[in-house]
Amino acid sequence: MDEVQDKWICGFWTRIGALLVDSLILGSIGVALGFFFESTFVQIGGWGKLIGFSIAMIYFGMMNSAMFNGQTFGKKAFKIKVVDASNQTINVPKSMLRYSILAVPFFVNGAQIYNYDLLTYLIYPFSILLFGGFFAIIYLYVFNRATRQSLHDLVVGTYVVNASASPKDTDKVWKLHLILVSGVFIMAGFAPAFVSNVDQxxxxxxxxxxxxxxxxxxxxxxxxxxxxxxxxxxxxxxxxxxxxxxxxxxxxxxxxxxxxxxxxxxxxxxxxxxxxxxxxxxxxxxxxxxxxxxxxxxxxxxxxxxxxxxxxxxxx
Known part of the structure; x- marks a missing residue:
């Protein structure tokens, strides 16, 4: 355990454990809201995900910031926190941006677009967000072992670290990871054009x-x-x-x-x-x-x- 805590960069499974705790907390909030507002949520349909997105953004955006020492309840339980390269906690706007980059691909998935003409314009950004964003986040979570930064961490320059450890120099992200992620984003952007003939x-x-x-x-x-x-x-x-x-x-x-x-x-x-x-x-x-x-x-x-x-x- 001491060896793990001596490492500045948090390990994969510790981070997943903290996320599970936070998910249980948010899920409990969702259950309570559903008990009182079920009919309203049904009427809203697929766009009801915006409600959960807003609640989660407030939760992660505020608690992962300096306001709560970079720790959600899950991170506090596992003694980890979100910091920048100087081992300093980040402000609320940056924390909310960080969470948005992580969450948008997941919350956009399954959105119900009733207007087909509108969908024809949204299919390209949706493809980039869903396929490009989803792949990049999962891939970097699993394979970027040098800094353990996923897409949202790379964009805003943050790290998830062991709270009691001192900052240490880290290896740079392997360039092949960035090339693969960029390639997937490009393919996701062009993909709808290759299947558009089906619409005809x-x-x-x-x-x-x-x-x-x-x-x-x-x-x-x-x-x-x-x-x-x-x-x-x-x-x-x-x-x-x-x-x-x-x-x-x-x-x-x-x-x-x-x-x-x-x-x-x-x-x-x-x-x-x-x-x-x-x-x-x-x-x-x-x-x-x-x-x-x-x-x-x-x-x-x-x-x-x-x-x-x-x-x-x-x-x-």
Whole structure:
């Protein structure tokens, strides 16, 4: 233990342990908020993550700063803290910037964009944030052993160190790490351009029309729809191929077990997406709940239908 504390730079697992403690604290706050504001969070939808992001930014931004000696409750428990290269704690604005760089890729993931035209403009920055940012953070956390700085530490010039240790000279970040991270950011920025032709396919346009039709039905809030193929291996080593259209339907009301309602949605799929009649199944998964980033609660139920049968159902 003494040898570990003599090291200025904090080890990987100590840092992860502190993060787990902080996550439990924030999760407890999220549970309490969800108990009182569940219906509000459900209405907000994917943007509810901004609530958790704001709470976490205040928590990490203030406590990792000089205001609390660079220590969250988790860091205090593990006797580590956030400092700059001079072993001095940082101010609140820099601490909040540090946390934002770390958290944005995780909180942006899963954001629900209802306006497709808006999504076409956001897909490039989203790709950079999600794929580039996520990879850079995880990669540097694991492989940058010289300084143990991840992306957010490198940008603002901070270190997570053992609180009782004296500052020591550290090796520089291996250049190959920086080259790999930069390359991933560049590829993430260009990636949407290579898949944009999918948006122009007739199948995609047809699925988009089906999605819009489903979105217009109450209490539907948001729908994600895919045309997929599933391969399964049977006991006699034969491969079984199942084709299906899957609609993931997020609801404003908890009616996930309502098969009649799911059947109505399946009928819309069959009538607006002609290719569905060539598939084995239409799967309608009804989903109710919320995700505020620091806590989530979901109820879901999958309903399966024969495309030909639902196509000829009469409307109520």
């Amino acid at each position: 396919s007739e199948q995609f346009k047809s699925l988009l029309s089906t999605q819009e039709a489903l979105n217009s039905i109450l209490p539907v809030k948001y729908v994600g729809i895919t045309d997929s193929t599933k391969k399964t291996m049977s006991t006699n080593a034969k491969t079984r191929i199942t084709t299906y259209v899957k609609a993931s339907v997020y609801l404003n009301e908890n009616v996930v077990d309502d098969r009649a309602f799911a059947e109505k949605l399946a009928q819309v799929v069959a009538n607006t997406y002609p290719d569905s009649t060539d598939r084995n199944l239409i799967q309608v998964t009804l989903i109710y709940g919320y995700d505020i980033g620091i806590w989530s609660l979901w109820y879901s139920h999958g309903h399966l239908f024969n495309p030909i049968e639902v196509l000829f159902l009469e409307d109520d």
